[in-house]
Amino acid sequence: MAKAMEGDGAPVPQRLLAAATRLFAEQGYDRTSVQEIVEAAGVTKGALYHYFGSKEDLLQEVYARVLRLQQERLDAYANADAPIEQRLRDAAADVVVTTIDNLDDAAIFFRSMHHLSPEKNKQVRLERRRYHERFRALIEEGQRTGVFSPATPADLVVDYHFGSVHHLSTWYRPGGPLSRQEVADHLADLLLRALRP
Template sequence: MTEQDRPRVPRGQARDRIVAAATDLFARLGYEATTTRQIVEAAQVTKGALYHWFSSKEELLTSIYRELLAEQTARLETIAAADGPADVRLHRAVSDLFAHMDEHAEPLTVWARSMHLVAGEHAAAVRAERRRYQHLFQDLVEEGQKAGAFRPDVPASVITNTFLSSVVQIHRWFRSQGPLTRRELGEQMVSLFLDGVRGTALTPQLPEY
């Protein structure tokens, strides 16, 4: 079927089909190896429909991630603004982050593997939105430190960046065929993170002479 012969798809559906097709192709073939023609054919839309929604393949990739990041940020805002102790809310926040990652594993992995290829205004927009999530997370850690729930000897910025950086790197070593599911891995990382953040600083044991 040629592009001219394809039936017209409603605009909202066309965008969803383009995103779904691109996510699948980026995951299977890699972002660089995937062409816009392959995306159009897989989505069964016209090239005009693709460029109506996305000016480039780079914008398409960035849009997929920014929408998921916006979801994560909105969920964190809700958790952070809720009642209850800061340590309980931080537990909910990190658990929810891993739950969201489990629900959207494929597109988030695609982004993690391809984000170094994005530059210019698209990269700047992502950095700005990630900083918003980071600041919300850090504010919650600082609140817990002021309340005495978290160790005060490590700056909240170090705690935040260490944890979020480790999350970004999961795609480099996690294998779905391994002994743990993504959800089980998330539970273990949540436990390790919270155990490290709670309580007072540990005093190192010096050797006896």
């Protein structure tokens, strides 16, 4: 008798977040109605507004979750005890794998960020900034120590790499010719090769 629902037994807020994430990724934020979300989560509109102040809050929660996760992983790799070359390669490859594992989040990220209100946008940008800067510090460290070529400003190198990471949600499909690990290795390799002195 029961209809298929997003994570049937899970707590309501999680069910809502899961449904929203999938629908935002599939259809875009504006094209997804609150009605669709609550139907997919198997709850009523009232329940949604009991837990989230607005549809926009839901979007922000999606962001917050993925940002937290990626920052933690980057910190772990960046602070590891290994040569700088190894640490950058690991971090660069890991963000690819993690992004492929959460392609929906990534798709939402790069298409829907401008749907956030100015203040929320600002907050998300701030956290993005921290992430960007930790990554840049790795590149600068290698440039300072002569391991990486200083030919390109580190900022630009970061944007070069993350451009390709964001782009993944446009072309990568699970089941394609390359596994996520292969893609990650190739992209990290391209980055490291570009940085050779």
